[in-house]
Amino acid sequence: MQEKKLTSASGYIFLLIGLASFILAALVIINYASNPLWGILLSFTGIFILKGIIVIYPNEGIAATFFGDYVGTMKETGLRWVNPLYSKTRISLRARNLNGQQLKVNDKMGNPIEIAAVVVWQVSDTAKALFDVDNYANFVQIQSEAAVRFLASSHAYDNMEDEHETVTLRDNTGQINKFLEQELDERLGQAGVRVMEARISHLAYSPEIAGAMLQRQQATAVVSARKQIVEGAVGMVEMALARLAEKGVVQLDEERKAAMVSNLLVVLCGEKSVSPVVNAGTLYN
Secondary structure, eight states: OOOOBOOOEEHHHHHHHHHHHHHHHHHHHHHTTTOTHHHHHHHHHHHHHHHTEEEEOTTEEEEEEETTEEEEEEOOOEEEEOOTTSEEEEEEOSOEEEEOOOEEEEOTTSOEEEEEEEEEEEESOHHHHHHTSSOHHHHHHHHHHHHHHHHHHHSBSOSSSOTTOOOBTTTOHHHHHHHHHHHHHHHHGGGTEEEEEEEEEEEEEOHHHHHHHHHHHHHHHHHHHHHHHHHHHHHHHHHHHHHHHHHTOOOOOHHHHHHHHHHHHHHHHOSSOOOOOOOOSOTTO
């Protein structure tokens, strides 16, 4: 079912016609009290006309049906008039926020995580929203939860277990939000709902594994830092040996070079400051 535009007339004109019908009916009844039939008919005419007057607010639509058949949707704001026999249903076209609750889901690697999302949506097709689903607001809430669960189970929390994982929930927020918007658009399109924005609002490991994962992250950070320190220290040692050989400051055999390299690495890679030992003898004693 697709939305159709329903044209409505200005309500001010019909308001005047309706009031004029009541005034004329009163005059007829007063002047022809013995035969008030025309006055009664004019009164019913005025009631019929006034029943068709409606007020449409900004960002609001009114879907009209005629004996179960969808006629169209009116979106023109102000005082309007349509066929009084139409059944009318108001529907808001304003943007709405859905603050999803925290869900406990297993990610792609099987780790239990907590995740939640915020979705900004609005009705774009009133016919689909009213007639293709039972309750479009409830439909949005349930399908949003299903989309977040699907997203979490399709991606890893991080890439510490799988180095080939290119898109993760923690490190690729922008791409994850785009994936979520696309998934929601596919799910909510059948309800005439357009997703304006979708973002992950909460992401964390579940409490039962949070401590272990924190230790793993700390260990990974220490290893990464140590790797960078060692690479820098090796580069400095290479530079020191090259400069000594270039300047001809001292001639070292292979054994003394190894000792010098060992001492420099201890100094450069150690966590605590070292206490130097001054050799007061010769180089070999």
